[in-house]
Amino acid sequence: MTAHFDSKTETIQTGLQNIQGSLNSLCEQISELEQRVSSNEDNVDDLTKRVQTLEKENAYLKDKVEDAENRNRSSNLRFIGVPEKSEGRDMIVFMNKMIPLLLGCENFSTMPVIERAHRTPIFGSNARSAPRPILVKFLHFQDKVKILRLARAKEVLTYSGTRIHIYPDFSAGLVKKRREFDAVKKILRAADIKYSLLYPCTLRVTVDGKPKLFRCPEEADLFVKTLPSSPLI
Amino acid sequence: MTAHFDSKTETIQTGLQNIQGSLNSLCEQISELEQRVSSNEDNVDDLTKRVQTLEKENAYLKDKVEDAENRNRSSNLRFIGVPEKSEGRDMIVFMNKMIPLLLGCENFSTMPVIERAHRTPIFGSNARSAPRPILVKFLHFQDKVKILRLARAKEVLTYSGTRIHIYPDFSAGLVKKRREFDAVKKILRAADIKYSLLYPCTLRVTVDGKPKLFRCPEEADLFVKTLPSSPLI
Amino acid sequence: MTAHFDSKTETIQTGLQNIQGSLNSLCEQISELEQRVSSNEDNVDDLTKRVQTLEKENAYLKDKVEDAENRNRSSNLRFIGVPEKSEGRDMIVFMNKMIPLLLGCENFSTMPVIERAHRTPIFGSNARSAPRPILVKFLHFQDKVKILRLARAKEVLTYSGTRIHIYPDFSAGLVKKRREFDAVKKILRAADIKYSLLYPCTLRVTVDGKPKLFRCPEEADLFVKTLPSSPLI
Numbered sequence: 228m229t230a231h232f233d234s235k236t237e238t239i240q241t242g243l244q245n246i247q248g249s250l251n252s253l254c255e256q257i258s259e260l261e262q263r264v265s266s267n268e269d270n271v272d273d274l275t276k277r278v279q280t281l282e283k284e285n286a287y288l289k290d291k292v293e294d295a296e297n298r299n300r301s302s303n304l305r306f307i308g309v310p311e312k313s314e315g316r317d318m319i320v321f322m323n324k325m326i327p328l329l330l331g332c333e334n335f336s337t338m339p340v341i342e343r344a345h346r347t348p349i350f351g352s353n354a355r356s357a358p359r360p361i362l363v364k365f366l367h368f369q370d371k372v373k374i375l376r377l378a379r380a381k382e383v384l385t386y387s388g389t390r391i392h393i394y395p396d397f398s399a400g401l402v403k404k405r406r407e408f409d410a411v412k413k414i415l416r417a418a419d420i421k422y423s424l425l426y427p428c429t430l431r432v433t434v435d436g437k438p439k440l441f442r443c444p445e446e447a448d449l450f451v452k453t454l455p456s457s458p459l460i
Numbered sequence: 461m462t463a464h465f466d467s468k469t470e471t472i473q474t475g476l477q478n479i480q481g482s483l484n485s486l487c488e489q490i491s492e493l494e495q496r497v498s499s500n501e502d503n504v505d506d507l508t509k510r511v512q513t514l515e516k517e518n519a520y521l522k523d524k525v526e527d528a529e530n531r532n533r534s535s536n537l538r539f540i541g542v543p544e545k546s547e548g549r550d551m552i553v554f555m556n557k558m559i560p561l562l563l564g565c566e567n568f569s570t571m572p573v574i575e576r577a578h579r580t581p582i583f584g585s586n587a588r589s590a591p592r593p594i595l596v597k598f599l600h601f602q603d604k605v606k607i608l609r610l611a612r613a614k615e616v617l618t619y620s621g622t623r624i625h626i627y628p629d630f631s632a633g634l635v636k637k638r639r640e641f642d643a644v645k646k647i648l649r650a651a652d653i654k655y656s657l658l659y660p661c662t663l664r665v666t667v668d669g670k671p672k673l674f675r676c677p678e679e680a681d682l683f684v685k686t687l688p689s690s691p692l693i
Numbered sequence: 694m695t696a697h698f699d700s701k702t703e704t705i706q707t708g709l710q711n712i713q714g715s716l717n718s719l720c721e722q723i724s725e726l727e728q729r730v731s732s733n734e735d736n737v738d739d740l741t742k743r744v745q746t747l748e749k750e751n752a753y754l755k756d757k758v759e760d761a762e763n764r765n766r767s768s769n770l771r772f773i774g775v776p777e778k779s780e781g782r783d784m785i786v787f788m789n790k791m792i793p794l795l796l797g798c799e800n801f802s803t804m805p806v807i808e809r810a811h812r813t814p815i816f817g818s819n820a821r822s823a824p825r826p827i828l829v830k831f832l833h834f835q836d837k838v839k840i841l842r843l844a845r846a847k848e849v850l851t852y853s854g855t856r857i858h859i860y861p862d863f864s865a866g867l868v869k870k871r872r873e874f875d876a877v878k879k880i881l882r883a884a885d886i887k888y889s890l891l892y893p894c895t896l897r898v899t900v901d902g903k904p905k906l907f908r909c910p911e912e913a914d915l916f917v918k919t920l921p922s923s924p925l926i
Binding site: 229232236239240243246247250253254257260261264267268271274275278281282285288289292295296299319340342343364366 | 464465468469472475476479482483486489490493496497500503504507510511514517518521524525528531599600601602
């Protein structure tokens with residue numbers, strides 16, 4: 228009887244010892260895992276900081292690259308609406324004739340020096356029947372400024388019966404940023420308030436003879452809502 | 461007997477309870493670990509997306525930076541083969557004499573305006589006995605274009621007995637990209653087919669009077685393999 | 694008795710089996726966790742490499758962007774000390790008068806072409822009573838070089854009684870890098886040794902008629918410490 232009993236409990240004790248052994252090895256596995264997870268967490272923390280730094284740097288680099296892009300274009304103008312093929316063989320010769328015709332020969336006793344002039348390509352789904360814009364790079368920044376000033380003073384420009392528009396040449400990113408002021412500009416025009424969009428993208432509004440500067444559309448929006456003449460009120 | 465038996469099973473029961481306790485604490489440790497691993501996985505997923513965005517941005521930034529680099533060089537030419545020291549003290553004065561001598565005085569009733577001119581440094585293992593290239597920055601883009609055109613028309617240029625080559629000034633990255641078309645260009649020359657490598661890096665091939673554009677060497681490669689005159693067939 | 698004993702050990706056996714079951718499921722949980730941790734480690738390793746690549750790329754991009762920034766400014770000069778409002782309405786007209794007055798009319802038989810000229814804005818806490826610097830962008834790089842050379846030769850420049858300084862126009866990053874040579878430059882001046890800081894940021898020291906180039910302040914520092922005339926010895 229006792230022998231039977233002892234053999235039974237001995238089997239149980241062996242079972243318990245095996246289980247204890249398994250538990251010990253599980254404990255070791257788990258503490259090893261805990262170390263790996265900890266070092267993973269540390270690595271992820273380190274990476275997160277480095278990625279944050281990279282994100283800040285990229286925001287800075289994108290600004291600088293866009294600025295460089297727009298500086299490269301600072302002496303350029305875009306002429307919109309010039310019928311295709313009217314330029315003949317030499318675009319520079321053509322633009323040297325068209326600019327005084329458009330803006331008054333009396334304003335061009337000395338001609339602006341044109342470095343390059345060509346139609347800008349139309350990409351993708353933008354393909355339309357409208358003539359492609361003509362991009363002109365002037366040697367002198369002041370010639371660009373003068374032509375833009377004359378164009379604004381004349382308001383309506385026509386060349387052989389078609390209406391021509393002249394714009395500065397901004398990067399796609401800057402065009403988008405400037406367009407965000409469109410709604411505010413519309414309200415200012417309706418309220419007969421003078422404004423200009425300074426380079427690169429600051430709205431200057433003249434109120435009671437004093438200039439106010441708005442660096443983002445949200446600020447300008449808050450301002451126009453306070454106008455007694457605002458159509459929103 | 462029963463007392464002996466009861467005390468034995470009691471010990472076993474205590475052992476079982478201890479094991480159960482250990483199991484419970486292991487379960488807790490594991491579920492805690494699972495939470496940490498889950499949050500690590502989430503953080504890694506988040507980082508992966510941010511790194512992907514950064515990689516896309518960097519590809520864009522590298523393109524823009526290379527483009528800016530090449531625009532800065534758009535009015536530059538490299539003159540290769542001019543013997544060292546032939547320039548004397550003033551490189552600009554020297555180049556103003558050499559260019560008409562090289563390409564015909566009759567083509568330069570007005571002289572190109574040179575902004576800068578200097579030997580480019582030779583880096584590292586490239587140090588050789590060959591003269592260092594001369595880099596010339598012109599004020600006017602059109603002067604660069606004209607000189608390149610005259611140089612191509614003359615084919616062989618010589619200055620005081622030595623052969624001179626004139627190349628546009630591209631960034632190292634763009635030079636590498638343009639060289640990838642070398643094998644295709646060789647086949648086109650052998651097949652007597654007209655081509656030109658447009659800026660920045662597009663091969664233009666004229667087939668039956670019509671232009672074909674290839675933006676990568678692989679596409680151009682497929683095309684030349686279809687040529688009846690291809691030496692590959 | 695045996696029945697009592699058997700029922701007791703049976704309960705224990707059931708307990709052991711339950712525990713074994715729990716152990717098995719824990720083992721499964723742990724090996725699943727190990728796989729997740731392993732794949733996390735792999736992902737973190739992959740991310741670490743990609744972040745390292747991005748960091749290298751960003752260092753390259755920052756260099757290129759700073760280089761482009763300084764090339765954009767390569768024909769610019771900063772005029773420091775010109776009293777506010779002395780320029781009247783047109784800064785370009787004003788600078789065209791001031792430059793020959795400052796540096797000698799005899800040196801300007803042909804006038805430098807000024808592309809742009811304006812006061813640079815003062816940011817943040819820098820707001821002082823001192824006049825804002827005037828930034829002038831010349832069309833020709835050589836005009837900038839000539840004006841800087843004349844200014845250095847004259848040493849003291851005065852315009853209507855006030856002292857004027859003329860500096861090249863560097864990016865903030867480059868100004869900072871160049872300033873790191875200030876301590877060494879002071880020692881060289883004290884030791885009456887000729888030096889110049891080459892663009893972008895290399896110190897050139899003339900020793901026994903031979904030029905020595907130092908690309909970082911540390912190298913230059915080691916050099917000045919070997920000077921017999923060094924005030925540090």
